[in-house]
């Protein structure tokens with residue numbers, strides 16, 4: 398039985414990860430300050446510590462999955478300094494703890510490290526096009542400094558690290574108000590409210606279903622081999638325009654909502670599409686759930702909670 402710490406385990410991805418780790422027979426501790434997560438997301442059977450990762454961490458663990466950080470742009474931009482602290486101080490604390498107890502660390506980075514990319518699809522070798530001085534930079538640059546901290550702890554202290562660059566992931570237990578494309582569209586469609594598209598809807602996103610994402614994170618932490626400390630994209634390379642996603646949401650929900658076009662927010666990326674060759678070659682991962690199937694499962698979830 399492995400002793401596993403999941404920071405951010407009361408959030409959307411964390412809750413799915415913790416369930417899977419428990420069902421695999423591990424002892425799981427969740428550390429979360431509940432700024433965007435909820436206590437009821439933590440499954441029975443996991444220990445729970447309500448705390449901020451920016452405070453020094455204690456305990457003995459074999460593996461640490463470091464997810465703590467608000468992922469929704471509305472939420473991380475509401476508290477930009479806390480977003481920066483969570484990434485710099487929080488990731489430093491996680492890596493210090495890992496150094497002390499010789500734990501492995503999986504850090505959940507993001508496709509946002511590529512900024513508004515000038516190449517597509519984005520492979521890990523692309524260094525990105527990030528604005529360091531804008532409303533999204535607390536998150537984008539925060540994640541980049543976290544990756545850099547992982548690199549330096551591996552280099553200076555031989556901490557075993559893995560970095561997942563997560564592309565847009567969706568599924569049951571997303572917060573209905575988190576402001577990201579899938580939750581926005583499905584909730585608006587189910588309520589027959591106007592479906593809000595920022596810009597003309599020609600910008601692209603690539604949607605990964607949560608079960609595929611969790612399988613990827615587990616495979617990445619377990620994988621052994623040369624170079625595995627370098628970041629790996631985990632996402633679905635099926636690229637869709639935002640307008641196509643909105644139309645799929647309307648169809649799946651059987652909704653009569655109209656599309657409502659609004660101005661594009663600053664630094665919104667025009668294209669998002671992962672190159673997942675590294676994940677395929679290094680740990681045999683690729684997504685299995687189609688967007689149609691995943692959106693259907695997520696719509697069923699939202700229909701349940703909205704009722």
Ligand SMILES: NC(=O)c1ccc[n+]([C@@H]2O[C@H](COP(=O)([O-])OP(=O)(O)OC[C@H]3O[C@@H](n4cnc5c(N)ncnc54)[C@H](O)[C@@H]3O)[C@@H](O)[C@H]2O)c1
Pocket residue numbers: 404405406407408409410411428429430431432433434435448449450451463464465466467468469483487505506507508562563564565566567
């Ligand atoms: N869901 C996605 O599409 C996506 C994409 C790219 C990266 N990620 C990354 O994956 C991780 C999880 O994302 P999510 O979608 O589950 O987001 P989420 O907001 O649902 O979960 C984040 C969790 O971290 C907790 N948290 C935040 N700051 C904390 C702090 N300082 N101390 C302790 N706990 C803290 C929150 O309360 C929440 O439970 C995040 O690091 C995010 O950046 C997610």
